[in-house]
Amino acid sequence: MKKFILWDNDGVLVDTEKYYYKANKKILDELGIKLNLDTYRQVSLNKGKSVLELARNIGLNDEQMIELRDRRDVIYEGFIFNQNLAIDGAGETLETLSVHFRMAVVTSTKRDYFEKLHVITGFRKYFEYVIAREDYKTAKPHPEAYLLGIKNSGYSPDEIIAVEDTPRGLIAANLAGIDCIVIPNNFTRNANFIGEKLKLNSIRDITLDLLNKLN
Numbered sequence: 001m002k003k004f005i006l007w008d009n010d011g012v013l014v015d016t017e018k019y020y021y022k023a024n025k026k027i028l029d030e031l032g033i034k035l036n037l038d039t040y041r042q043v044s045l046n047k048g049k050s051v052l053e054l055a056r057n058i059g060l061n062d063e064q065m066i067e068l069r070d071r072r073d074v075i076y077e078g079f080i081f082n083q084n085l086a087i088d089g090a091g092e093t094l095e096t097l098s099v100h101f102r103m104a105v106v107t108s109t110k111r112d113y114f115e116k117l118h119v120i121t122g123f124r125k126y127f128e129y130v131i132a133r134e135d136y137k138t139a140k141p142h143p144e145a146y147l148l149g150i151k152n153s154g155y156s157p158d159e160i161i162a163v164e165d166t167p168r169g170l171i172a173a174n175l176a177g178i179d180c181i182v183i184p185n186n187f188t189r190n191a192n193f194i195g196e197k198l199k200l201n202s203i204r205d206i207t208l209d210l211l212n213k214l215n
Contacts, residue, residue: 001159001212001214002101002159002160002161002179002211002212002214003101003102003155003159003160004101004102004103004104004153004155004159004160004161005097005101005102005103005104005160005161005162005163005211006103006104006105006106006146006149006153006160006161006162006163006173006178007103007104007105007106007127007162007163008105008106008107008162008163008164008165008166008169009105009107009108009109009114009117010107010108010109010165011087011165011166011185011187011188012087012090012163012164012165012183012203013086013087013090013094013105013121013123013203014085014086014087014090014117014118014121015085015086015087015185016080016085016109016117017045017165017185017187018186018187019076019079019080020044020076021035021037021040021044021187022075022079023072023073023075023076023079024040024044024051024052024072025040026072026075027052027068027071027072027075028051028052028054028055031055031058032058033054033055033057033058035051035054037187039051039054040187041187041188041191045166045167045168045187045188045191046166046167046168046191047141047168048108048139048140048141048142048168050069052065052068052069052072053065055068077113080113080117081116081117083120084120084121085117085120085121086120086121086123087203088202088203088204089202089203089204090121090123090203091121091122091123092204093203093204093206094123094126095126096207096208097206097208097211098126100208100211101211102128102153103126103127103128104127104128104129104130104131104149104152104153105127105129105130105131106131106145106146106148106149106162107130107131107132107133107145108133108139108140108145109132109133110132110133110134111130111132111133111134111135114130114132128152129152131145131148131149131152135148136148139168140166140168140169140171140172141167141168141169141171141172141175142172142175143172143173143175143176145172146162146172146173146175146176146178147176149176150176150177150178157176157177157178158177158179160178160179161178161179161180161181161197161211161214162178162179162180162181163180163181163183163203163206164180164181164182164183165182165183165184165185165188166187166188166191167188167191167192167193167194170182170193170194170195170196171195174195179197179214180195180196180197181196181197181198181199181200181206182196182198182199182200183199183200183201183202183203183205183206184199197214198210198214
């Protein structure tokens with residue numbers, strides 16, 4: 001029986017992925033590097049790597065790469081911190097499930113981004129803790145973040161369900177021994193998901209009845 005839910009954040013709870021793509025594309029365009037959606041999906045959403053590493057190909061050194069990331073982050077922040085980016089149905093689903101399940105977040109986003117986003121959405125109150133990017137060394141699809149999420153929950157992996165939207169997130173959850181529900185978004189709709197417990201169309205489909213039927 002599932003007793004604890006570990007939610008991904010970007011693309012599952014908040015619609016930020018398109019803005020992260022736009023920020024990376026804008027900063028690479030300035031260098032004459034054309035970033036298309038297929039490359040972004042393969043590098044970022046499947047492998048969990050930074051597309052800014054493409055700038056290494058034109059000779060940027062480590063110091064210049066840090067400056068590039070900082071500039072990208074400023075652009076990204078300008079996109080996401082002035083609007084409510086809650087996924088449709090997320091608030092209602094979290095409200096309903098929070099009565100019956102303990103919940104937390106395992107995300108690849110930075111902690112301050114998470115906190116600022118959810119000041120606007122009001123979702124932070126539903127989660128006992130947040131595993132953010134600063135809390136682990138190796139990003140998804142490595143299982144480190146989920147292993148930390150398991151440890152903090154106090155439950156065994158078979159009592160936990162993860163909710164993800166990307167192949168890298170699904171792989172990370174499965175490698176940690178956790179069943180995973182996948183909700184593809186516009187960026188990952190045609191991705192190759194392998195090993196999911198369920199694939200759903202909307203966060204609204206994650207109901208109490210559905211979770212109670214999972215083994």
